[in-house]
Amino acid sequence: MDLTVIPGSRIVEVARLAFATPDVDFLCFGESDQPSPASACAAAVQALADGETRYADVRGLPALRTALAGYLTRLHARPVAEGRIQVTASGMAGLSIAMAAVLRAGDRMVVHDPIWPNIPNAARLRGAAVDQLDLVAQPDGGFRLDLDRLDAMMAGARAFILNTPGNPTGWTATGDELRAIRDICRRHGAWLLSDEVYSRLVYDGRAAAPSMLDLAEPDDRIIVCNSFSKTWPMTGWRLGWLVVPEGAAEAFVNIVEVTHSGVAPFIQRGGVAALGDGPAVEQFRAYCATGRRLAGEALTGLNGVRYRPPAGAFYAFLAVDGLRDSLDLAKKLVTRHGVAVAPGVAFGPAGEGWLRVCFAQSAALMERAMQRLRDGLRAEVGS
Structure with missing residues (x-):
């Protein structure tokens, strides 16, 4: 067939x-x-009991968007406005929506390798060519990203997808590395899609890993993807979000509308409760x-x-x-x-x-x- x-x-x-x-x-x-978390489960059950089973705002419930904006603003160095938040049906759905907004058939996208296979495959489904940049394996079993090679590969590329902390390697970019990656993408006029679903799972005493949300200007060509799956953990809930550039929200709303038409409101109520459960x-x-x-x-x-x-x-x-x-x-x-x-x-x-x-x-x-x-x-x- x-x-x-x-x-x-x-x-x-x-x-x-x-x-x-x-x-x-x-x-x-x-x-x-x-x-x-029991708090998320209880909130979802209560929402079902209250009849929250109808279509919700495609952007996400106002309560969840507001809670996410507050959570991200407290966690990172720069404020995140509620109007830049788009709720999605999982982190992977968020990445797919970001690619639908950014990539066209024949575009070239760069990813680092090893990486979760759904990411490059989602780009291929958009008709994009995927170039994979090998992380440099270190003698002790760790990894690093070769920034000079990234700069060379980004010439003519439409986008770079970054996953840090990374699956499967656990590689976590430093703040200086993130700044260099941002600058490389800026120089080449490329989009940067930053997958940060493991951002809270770091082991050096920090509240979160360095994030593009610490560095990005609101109008940068940067889309940050995150999810409730890993941090809380809520894998089966299929609830994620995007932080999109200022002024671009409506384009993402329209893609969500024709992709999965929003997220069930009772699921989103669980997300609101999880965000409040420090x-x-x-x-x-x-x-x-x-x-x-x-x-x-x-x-x-x-x-x-x-x-x-x-x-x-x-x-x-x-x-x-x-x-x-x-x-x-x-x-x-x-x-x-x-x-x-x-x-x-x-x-x-x-x-x-x-x-x-x-x-x-x-x-x-x-x-x-x-x-x-x-x-x-x-x-x-x-x-």
Whole structure:
């Protein structure tokens, strides 16, 4: 049939195998085993009881837009006006809407690699050509972005998509790096789409990672995407938002109208409650920090494994020396050792030779699963 086809997810491929295999610990999805905040659940239930099930303002409920503007203004160095907020049906929907606004068939977009595969695939669905800039792997298992190479690649490009803190690497750009990225995009007249869904999940004592919202002028060609999925955690709620340039809101409203026509009001009420629940954010970050510590302890001392605890997000991304087929290894870890992790190749060519572990899990699950991973790596690759 004459259909548009994009590559299937290698993460889903591993997960389907794990679902069909008894007694497997799941560390392959970008999702915690923690429940959503009770405050958000109660607010959504109350909204349903109050009959908030009709069409809502496509821009988002005024209460949610106002709460988001206040939250972002308190969190970042520059104020964010309510009129620049567009509520979306998930962070991924927000990115897709941003691409619909910015990209045309034949445009060229630059992304860094490794990166969540939905991002470049969404650009390809718009008919854009995607150029992938490899993050530079460091000897200790960390990463950096080569700003000179980015500058060279942005010549003639329509947009750059930045994900920091990053999935799968945990790479987190510094304020100076963000300023340089902004300036590069300005020089080339390119749009900058900044995916900041992991912005609150940092482990150095800061409230949030450095953000384009700390630097961007209201009229910069910068769109910032975020979501309730990771910070609170509320993955199944499918609730996100965009911060768009001043004066551009109406264009985004119209794209949302023809894309998903807004977000259910009872879902948005849960978002309002989550924004007001400060302890929920701190508690979840502490939960992830425990998982991060356990992952680090388990991976220490494994021969042939390079790993540095990430600055942000909730993934351990580990390099396995000599690994040429991370998908095959991930499948063997499921069927032979009872642990499901994501193959690095799922995140682009630069991810081959790596594995991603989601450590946003209970201590009991992490201890058991990481022992299985250690045993599996020793058996399969001699680590």
